[in-house]
Amino acid sequence: MSAPLPLSLATGSGGALAVAFGVGLGFGWWLERAGLGSAPKLMGQFHLTDLTVFKVMFSAIVTAMLGLFWLARAGVVDLSRVYVPETFVLPQIVGGAVFGGGMALAGLCPGTSCVAAATGRGDGLVVAGGFFAGVLATALALPGMARFYESGARGSLTLDAVLDLETGSMVLVVVAAALAGFVVAEHVEQWKARRLAQVER
Amino acid sequence: MSTRVSPSRYADPYVAGVGLGLVLLASFVLAGRGLGASGAFAAAAATSVRAVAPGAMRGNAYLMDHLSVGGPLHDWLVVEILGVMVGAFVSAKIAGRLALRVERGAHTSIGQRLGVAAAGGALMGGGAVLARGCTSGQALTGGALLSVGAWLFIGGAFATAYLVALLTRRSWT
Numbered sequence: 001m002s003a004p005l006p007l008s009l010a011t012g013s014g015g016a017l018a019v020a021f022g023v024g025l026g027f028g029w030w031l032e033r034a035g036l037g038s039a040p041k042l043m044g045q046f047h048l049t050d051l052t053v054f055k056v057m058f059s060a061i062v063t064a065m066l067g068l069f070w071l072a073r074a075g076v077v078d079l080s081r082v083y084v085p086e087t088f089v090l091p092q093i094v095g096g097a098v099f100g101g102g103m104a105l106a107g108l109c110p111g112t113s114c115v116a117a118a119t120g121r122g123d124g125l126v127v128a129g130g131f132f133a134g135v136l137a138t139a140l141a142l143p144g145m146a147r148f149y150e151s152g153a154r155g156s157l158t159l160d161a162v163l164d165l166e167t168g169s170m171v172l173v174v175v176a177a178a179l180a181g182f183v184v185a186e187h188v189e190q191w192k193a194r195r196l197a198q199v200e201r
Numbered sequence: 202m203s204t205r206v207s208p209s210r211y212a213d214p215y216v217a218g219v220g221l222g223l224v225l226l227a228s229f230v231l232a233g234r235g236l237g238a239s240g241a242f243a244a245a246a247a248t249s250v251r252a253v254a255p256g257a258m259r260g261n262a263y264l265m266d267h268l269s270v271g272g273p274l275h276d277w278l279v280v281e282i283l284g285v286m287v288g289a290f291v292s293a294k295i296a297g298r299l300a301l302r303v304e305r306g307a308h309t310s311i312g313q314r315l316g317v318a319a320a321g322g323a324l325m326g327g328g329a330v331l332a333r334g335c336t337s338g339q340a341l342t343g344g345a346l347l348s349v350g351a352w353l354f355i356g357g358a359f360a361t362a363y364l365v366a367l368l369t370r371r372s373w374t
Contacts, residue, residue: 024284063222095332096357134326
């Protein structure tokens with residue numbers, strides 16, 4: 001039998017929820033360990049002083065992607081049973097742009113706002129509250145924007161299919177891009193530190 | 202906290218990233234799905250609407266989809282987010298980083314910071330509904346699964362985040 005296990009069948013919904021809680025524990029632990037519950041630290045990404053956000057995000061993406069790729073190759077995981085988020089071209093570009101503007105104002109994203117709130121930060125709690133209000137208001141308004149919301153539907157489309165590459169080649173491209181990005185990130189941080197030191201002198 | 206413990210340093214970002222990636226991988230293998238955050242808020246929103254104004258649920262596929270059978274505490278993402286908060290609390294407690302505070306720029310008042318935080322949160326809420334996910338469900342999870350929409354989301358989000366951060370950089374100095 002191959003993974004993902006049909007947990008709700010094997011252990012009842014209690015098993016699935018136990019996995020949810022365990023996964024959440026690990027998620028929250030590592031976000032806090034990395035310092036991503038702190039808005040000033042997160043804003044360092046956008047002021048180019050501290051690129052932790054990029055480094056954490058892309059090493060996580062590469063790790064999970066490589067793990068899944070090799071586990072599928074080894075026949076341990078059946079990729080057809082892992083849910084790939086569907087693509088809706090325009091809503092995801094526009095939604096992403098609106099989201100990014102909010103993130104730069106808040107200094108936190110929804111997940112890290114929960115980390116911030118749980119570690120005593122009032123600003124994190126307020127971001128989470130604002131996020132809830134935004135989700136609620138937009139969800140209520142959604143029937144009036146149905147045409148836009150459903151536009152550009154492409155199903156579970158993946159990069160390798162669009163670029164007509166083997167999955168393995170696509171994985172290699174993402175790994176190479178991430179590694180190059182890490183080298184650039186280290187240089188940008190050093191360059192920014194030198195510039196700030198010059199300004200102070 | 203009566204005893205003052207000097208907080209320990211944050212983990213190396215690459216170590217934390219690999220740790221986070223292994224958690225994401227475990228989620229794919231054990232549950233057949235990745236991480237999420239906005240979905241938990243959508244479940245809470247759907248539950249609230251049904252409790253306060255059930256008529257507004259009619260014809261709203263989004264809210265109906267996010268209403269979990271058996272209440273929000275049986276929703277996968279709600280339970281996951283509760284885990285996030287406990288995990289973050291435990292990590293901060295061990296590291297001596299728990300403290301009540303409002304983090305803000307030196308020349309920003311608490312009121313200003315909280316006002317901008319609420320507005321930023323609300324904008325993210327709008328964006329996450331339109332994009333069908335946020336940094337967790339789209340960027341991290343969809344990114345690792347090579348989803349085209351996830352990478353479009355990452356591009357859109359980072360582009361405007363840099364622009365807005367440039368325009369508001371003085372509020373953090």
